[in-house]
Each structure stands twice: as structure tokens, then as C-alpha cells.
Amino acid sequence: MPWLPFRPRKTEEYGQLAEWVELAQQGNPSVRNKLLEDYIPFIAKTASKTSGRYIERGVDDEFSIALSAFNEAIDRYNVQKGTSFLAFAETVIKRRLIDFYRSQSSRSKDRLLSEFDVEDGEENVINQIEIQKSIDLHKQTVETESRREEIFRFTEWLYEFGIDMEELVEISPKHADARFNxxxxxxxxxxxxxxRAYLLEKKSLPLKLLSSKIAVSRKTVERQRKYIIAITLILIGEFEMLQEYIQ
Known part of the structure; x- marks a missing residue:
């Protein structure tokens, strides 16, 4: 079987590609597998575009959903309707991802606004505002869970240094200059x-080493010891969201 192009010319799309889809519909597993394999870039690109972020094969659930949707599109495609297969497949992928995002949310959806309703290519009416809200809500849910997980890991790490999160809030420098220093x-x-190695091994600040690097009052450093340790752990750990916060 010849290689299937990622972006076929229009004549190929309506011709050769449609023929391969028809063969897959007729029960040819090798053709179906070849279609799924050769159009992985298209599937990933469509999933990324719909999700608003990079979707990686084998990592993100969205890719598996998009792959399944592409396979569904093979079964449902009807060349007689005059729509190219890739356009139809893109529509199916988008709808399945939208369904996925909706299922992730327990919040009630806002009333559909009819002026934003459009036909999606499957002769169904969808609402662009609702779609965007579903995607945005999913992103917020993911970010909230990621932030919660980061804070949990950070709290556990602080405990190893004898620092309590509630205590950290109380002892944080009140003045901007003190926080900056x-x-x-x-x-x-x-x-x-x-x-870094000294801090992680001894669970304390490397005061002697530090005094040789910067001109800072040892008394001030000792007074802000726990706060400095906490900020250092954020900087050297895998705390992307917390790092953005302190900057």
C-alpha cells in the first residue's frame, strides 16, 4: 500500500484518500491501520488546536480520544455528502474532545446563545460560546488540581526541614525590601x-559558604532562615506554578 500523505492535494483527498477510507469501511484492517498510523500528525494537530495546548501521543488523554474519533470518522464518512474526509474527521475529533471536556465538568452549563450557534459539518448545531467555556473550564480544573498537588508536595518537603506551612505564612517578611533581599x-x-547540596543534606542554610558569595548580614539571614529555605526549595524543585507566583 502506498504512503498516505499528511496533507493531500484536493484531487487526492477526494480520490485516493476516499478510496482508502472506503476500503477500511469494507473491513480491510491493514488499510485502516495504515490510515491511523499515517495521519497521527493530523490527529495530534487537531487535538492540540481544539484543546488550546500541545497534545502529546502516549501522554495526554486527548490524543487517545482524538485517535478514537478519527477511527470513528473512517466508519461514518460518506463521500456522497461532498465533504472531504479530513474536514469530516476534524469535525468528529473536535466534537469528541468537546464531549470529553464537558464530561470533566460538574458545573451546569449556561443557556445556549442562539446567535452563536453554527452547524458543525455533521448537520448538528453547536454553540461556540459553550465550547469555549467547556474548554476553559477544563483548563481551570487541570490548573487547580496541579496547584493543589504542587502545594501538597511542597508542604511535605518543608516538613523535612522542620517548617510548617502555616508558620511560613506568619514569618514571611512584611516589607517588600526584606522579601526581595x-x-x-x-x-x-x-x-x-x-x-544546594549543603542545604539538601544538612537541612540548614550554608551560612559560611553564603558569606563568601554575597555581602549579607548573618543575623538577618538567620532571622529569615525558614523563609529563605522555603523560597530556595521552590526554586530548585519542580514547582512550576509556585515559581511563577514568587516571581
Missing amino acids: AMEVARTIAEDAEM
């Missing part, structure tokens, strides 16, 4: 391999 100390430690 403490963060600069934390960055100095985070960027120095020897000081």
Missing part, C-alpha cells in the same frame, strides 16, 4: 551547586 539570598543558594 531574602529572595536574592535564596536565588544565590539555588544557583550554586555546593550550597
Whole structure:
């Protein structure tokens, strides 16, 4: 079987590609598998476009859903309707992902606004505002869960250094200058391999090493010890959201 192009010319799309789809519909498993394999870039691209973020094969649920939708499109495609197969497959993928996002949300949906209703190519009416809300809501849910997981890991790590999250809130420097200076100390430690190793091994600040790197009052550093340690852990750990927050 010849290679199936990712972006076939129009004549190929309505001709050769439609023929391969028809063969797959007739029960040829090798043709179906070849279609699924060769159009993985198209599937991933459509999923990414619909989700608004990069979708990776074998990592994101959206890819599996999109792959299943593409397979569904093979079964449902009707060349007599005059729509190209790829356009039809894109529509099916988008609808299945939208269904997925809707299923992830327990919130009630806003009333459909008729002026935003459009036909999706399957002769169904969909609402663009509702689609975007579903996608946005899913993103918010993912971000909330990721933030919760980060805070849990951070809290557990702080405990190893004898620091309590509630205590950290209370002892955080109140003045902007003090916070800035403490963060600069934390960055100095985070960027120095020897000081990082000392902190992680001894569970305390490398005061001697630190004094040789920057001119800072040892008394001030000791007073802000827990806060500096916490900021350093955020900087050297896998805490993407917390890092954005402190910056």
C-alpha cells in the first residue's frame, strides 16, 4: 500500500484518500491501520488546536480520544455528502474532545446563545460560546488540581526541614525590601551547586559558604532562615506554578 500523505492535494483527498477510507469501511484492517498510523500528525494537530495546548501521543488523554474519533470518522464518512474526509474527521475529533471536556465538568452549563450557534459539518448545531467555556473550564480544573498537588508536595518537603506551612505564612517578611533581599539570598543558594547540596543534606542554610558569595548580614539571614529555605526549595524543585507566583 502506498504512503498516505499528511496533507493531500484536493484531487487526492477526494480520490485516493476516499478510496482508502472506503476500503477500511469494507473491513480491510491493514488499510485502516495504515490510515491511523499515517495521519497521527493530523490527529495530534487537531487535538492540540481544539484543546488550546500541545497534545502529546502516549501522554495526554486527548490524543487517545482524538485517535478514537478519527477511527470513528473512517466508519461514518460518506463521500456522497461532498465533504472531504479530513474536514469530516476534524469535525468528529473536535466534537469528541468537546464531549470529553464537558464530561470533566460538574458545573451546569449556561443557556445556549442562539446567535452563536453554527452547524458543525455533521448537520448538528453547536454553540461556540459553550465550547469555549467547556474548554476553559477544563483548563481551570487541570490548573487547580496541579496547584493543589504542587502545594501538597511542597508542604511535605518543608516538613523535612522542620517548617510548617502555616508558620511560613506568619514569618514571611512584611516589607517588600526584606522579601526581595531574602529572595536574592535564596536565588544565590539555588544557583550554586555546593550550597544546594549543603542545604539538601544538612537541612540548614550554608551560612559560611553564603558569606563568601554575597555581602549579607548573618543575623538577618538567620532571622529569615525558614523563609529563605522555603523560597530556595521552590526554586530548585519542580514547582512550576509556585515559581511563577514568587516571581
